[in-house]
Amino acid sequence: MRLKQVLASCPHLEATAGHVASFAEMLTEYLGEQLNSWILAVSMDDLPHLHRFVRTLDTDHAAVRNGLTLSYSSGAVEGHVNRIKMLKRRMYGSVGFDLLRKRILLSN
Incomplete structure (x- = not known):
């Protein structure tokens, strides 16, 4: 209940929580094919901290996508x-x- 109130009071925080939740879903469900659309959605919002994260992911986009898609693990x-x-x-x-x-x- 309190979390919903906090998120409702701050649109940036609500958007960040949504993006983090969708990234977590990609991570746990091996949905790497959604990475490009997730990056596009993040870049459309005014969230500089997530933009830095996206730039970090883009340094080795193929490896990140494979890590989110394949079930192999080291x-x-x-x-x-x-x-x-x-x-x-x-x-x-x-x-x-x-x-x-x-x-x-x-x-x-």
């Missing part, structure tokens, strides 16, 4: 890389490469 790989970096930081300076290698291979 999350598992990133998790393993993060785990290895954590082990490396924890063991830095106290052990050699051989022990670090064994620890990484055996800590599945």
Whole structure:
């Protein structure tokens, strides 16, 4: 109820909330084909903070569109890389490469 009152009192905030919600839907539902129309809708509104976000997306438009369209993820790989970096930081300076290698291979 309060959120609706706040959004109703500020048209810029209401427009921003709508654009953010539609981008979140694209993100969760893999609707990357709607990216161009979303960018066009954002550029039609007077929302400079979202215009900066759109410029950031346009730096690698194809990758963003694929990320919003394809269900492939590198999350598992990133998790393993993060785990290895954590082990490396924890063991830095106290052990050699051989022990670090064994620890990484055996800590599945």
